[in-house]
Amino acid sequence: MDVTVKNVRKEFGDFPALHDVSLDIHSGELIALLGPSGSGKTTLLRLIAGLDFPTEGAIHFGDEDASLKSVQDRNVGFVFQHYALFRHMSVLDNVGFGLKVRKARNRPSKAEIEKRARDLLEFVQLGGLEKRYPNQLSGGQRQRVALARALAIEPKVLLLDEPFGALDAQVRKELRRWLREIHESTGHTTVFVTHDQEEALELADRVVVMSQGRIEQVGKPDEVYDHPNSPTVFSFIGESSKLPVSIDRGQLYFADRPLGLRSQGVADGEAHLFFRPHDVEIVEGGETAIAGIVVASRRTAGTRQVELEVGGAKERMEIEIPVDHPATAKTRIAFRPKRWSVFAG
Amino acid sequence: MAYDIRLPDPTTESRTAKWVTIVIAGLFLAVVLFIPLVAVFLEAFRLGLGAFVAAITEPDALAAIRLTLLVAAIAVPLNMVFGVAAAWAIAKYEFKGKAFLTTLIDLPFSVSPVIAGLVYVLLFGSGSVLGPIFNSAGLQILFAVPGVVLATLFVTFPFVARELIPLMEDQGTGDEEAAISLGANGWQTFWNVTLPNIKWGLLYGVLLCNARAMGEFGAVSVVSGRLRGETVTMPLQIEILYNEYNFSAAFAVAALLALLALVTLILKALLERVYGRDHANGVRH
Numbered sequence A: 001m002d003v004t005v006k007n008v009r010k011e012f013g014d015f016p017a018l019h020d021v022s023l024d025i026h027s028g029e030l031i032a033l034l035g036p037s038g039s040g041k042t043t044l045l046r047l048i049a050g051l052d053f054p055t056e057g058a059i060h061f062g063d064e065d066a067s068l069k070s071v072q073d074r075n076v077g078f079v080f081q082h083y084a085l086f087r088h089m090s091v092l093d094n095v096g097f098g099l100k101v102r103k104a105r106n107r108p109s110k111a112e113i114e115k116r117a118r119d120l121l122e123f124v125q126l127g128g129l130e131k132r133y134p135n136q137l138s139g140g141q142r143q144r145v146a147l148a149r150a151l152a153i154e155p156k157v158l159l160l161d162e163p164f165g166a167l168d169a170q171v172r173k174e175l176r177r178w179l180r181e182i183h184e185s186t187g188h189t190t191v192f193v194t195h196d197q198e199e200a201l202e203l204a205d206r207v208v209v210m211s212q213g214r215i216e217q218v219g220k221p222d223e224v225y226d227h228p229n230s231p232t233v234f235s236f237i238g239e240s241s242k243l244p245v246s247i248d249r250g251q252l253y254f255a256d257r258p259l260g261l262r263s264q265g266v267a268d269g270e271a272h273l274f275f276r277p278h279d280v281e282i283v284e285g286g287e288t289a290i291a292g293i294v295v296a297s298r299r300t301a302g303t304r305q306v307e308l309e310v311g312g313a314k315e316r317m318e319i320e321i322p323v324d325h326p327a328t329a330k331t332r333i334a335f336r337p338k339r340w341s342v343f344a345g
Numbered sequence B: 001m002a003y004d005i006r007l008p009d010p011t012t013e014s015r016t017a018k019w020v021t022i023v024i025a026g027l028f029l030a031v032v033l034f035i036p037l038v039a040v041f042l043e044a045f046r047l048g049l050g051a052f053v054a055a056i057t058e059p060d061a062l063a064a065i066r067l068t069l070l071v072a073a074i075a076v077p078l079n080m081v082f083g084v085a086a087a088w089a090i091a092k093y094e095f096k097g098k099a100f101l102t103t104l105i106d107l108p109f110s111v112s113p114v115i116a117g118l119v120y121v122l123l124f125g126s127g128s129v130l131g132p133i134f135n136s137a138g139l140q141i142l143f144a145v146p147g148v149v150l151a152t153l154f155v156t157f158p159f160v161a162r163e164l165i166p167l168m169e170d171q172g173t174g175d176e177e178a179a180i181s182l183g184a185n186g187w188q189t190f191w192n193v194t195l196p197n198i199k200w201g202l203l204y205g206v207l208l209c210n211a212r213a214m215g216e217f218g219a220v221s222v223v224s225g226r227l228r229g230e231t232v233t234m235p236l237q238i239e240i241l242y243n244e245y246n247f248s249a250a251f252a253v254a255a256l257l258a259l260l261a262l263v264t265l266i267l268k269a270l271l272e273r274v275y276g277r278d279h280a281n282g283v284r285h
Helices: A040-051 A093-099 A110-123 A139-152 A169-186 A197-203 A221-226 A232-234 B013-046 B048-057 B057-092 B098-110 B113-124 B130-136 B145-156 B156-170 B174-181 B186-215 B217-222 B233-242 B247-280
Strands: A003-013 A015-025 A030-034 A056-061 A076-080 A157-161 A189-194 A207-211 A214-219 A241-250 A251-254 A256-260 A269-275 A278-281 A288-299 A305-312 A314-322 A332-337 A343-345
Touching: A003 A040, A003 B048, A015 A040, A015 A214, A030 A197, A030 A251, A040 A076, A040 A157, A040 A189, A040 A207, A056 A305, A076 A139, A076 A256, A076 B174, A093 A110, A093 A139, A139 A169, A157 A169, A189 A197, A197 A221, A197 A288, A207 A232, A214 A232, A214 B048, A232 A241, A232 A343, A241 A314, A251 A269, A251 B013, A256 A288, A278 A314, A314 A332, A343 B247, B013 B247, B048 B057, B048 B247, B057 B098, B057 B130, B057 B145, B057 B156, B057 B174, B057 B233, B057 B247, B098 B145, B098 B156, B113 B130, B113 B145, B145 B186, B145 B217, B174 B186, B186 B247, B217 B233, B233 B247
Parallel strands: A030 A189, A030 A207, A076 A157, A157 A189
Antiparallel strands: A003 A015, A003 A056, A207 A214, A241 A251, A241 A269, A251 A256, A269 A343, A278 A332, A288 A305, A288 A332, A305 A314
């Protein structure tokens, strides 16, 4: 089921949560809404679900305008951040709930509901836990129950709000891979919200980067990582360092010294240079490069991150250097980004 | 080597402080609560069991008991429904005047019951607008059972709502949203999700509401007109008997009323134990 968000605006009282957001979600896609808290990603998810209604704009499911349909009629599977499992119902009853509350003519028989709930629990690898109550399950198991419950209603679209937010790192990784498998075997159009860029990049077919109620960039994980289209996206996705530069005839200058980097088509004037701290090469000798004094250094796993002071004490930035590099405090290091982006302003 | 003396808990006071506080609390409870309660029962049975039974099976006493139970049977379910509705509105929705409504719910707690009674006299008395209208329709409100029910409703309104508002606010709307996203309509959501989540709080509120409904004196006293055998509830009957110097009969009815209250309290304590267990298991959260 294609989902189309058309020029949607949402205000809560006087607070604008989304400004004119448009997005095409293709059938069968796994999409991540990625952004910091307050970026409007959960609001967008709730609008698609019908748990909130847009102030302006429309949401289409396929060719059909679903904007005015109630959440019950939209038939979406929604997995809540804290799962919202019904605590007084067994796992089996939780999963069967969506079928039990159907109108009589669409409702399967009791035995059929139970069978389907059991099959789904088997599918999410929770066979044997039917009689348990939510408070007797671990966080990861609750997450699986919540997903099975959402899948039970045979949703047109599956929506997940921070699906792994409340889990510890190990379980989170495991469930991530598992969600991908579930997605591939069911083929549901799936949208999930996350603030964890690693999660979004690893899991999604396409990533929607959001900030302050706007969509900044939509693209495949590689695209948004390698070619961020704005300073916001660059600094939000992955590690980044930035340096204020000026551009003269297509060349970058910092404090009137040439850096040996091209401006990539950005017009002459003031700009910012962005690069990944790990995507640099150390330069020996007198080549044109960015030079700085090491002020702090820390070892993280396989690399060493050093903080450099560039241009007197004015700018600080981080780069990654090999662990065996001899640099210590006060050492001068010269480097050049291997890949970089330039944004005017 | 392990320490072989037991170190005191850092928050534990000295033994003296502990015993002094316990004795003060115990004495206070004994003088203010326990001794009077025992005295009521002793006085009730002073002339023997026969006299006690005779006193509470006397026609006026029986009528008072019946009326008290009837009033509670009407007022408590109504306030249960109103209380749930009010708590639902306040806890789950945002709307203008919410703070005002919350304050209004507390009004019966802050206003003297006598004033509550007088309000109904003003509203439905012979000099009022509403009274004659109802009278001409053949419905006597004041100095009749409907007045007693209304006054009791007013006084006992806050119990259920007050109990549920914090509970429902704490639980939020997540479970309800989950239910509707799964296709449940409003009633199914309430019956299958909301009600089970609030059932202990609701029962607790209902019990307190019931205890007060049976024991209310001030407001009922004003609106009832004290027609013996007709509009006199147990608390009123006790006062009438007492004023007639019929102490043993007064205490007999009082003992029965106290017994009803005690049963309510015991039920409440039992519920709290179950409720507490649920809470410890995390069933509420």
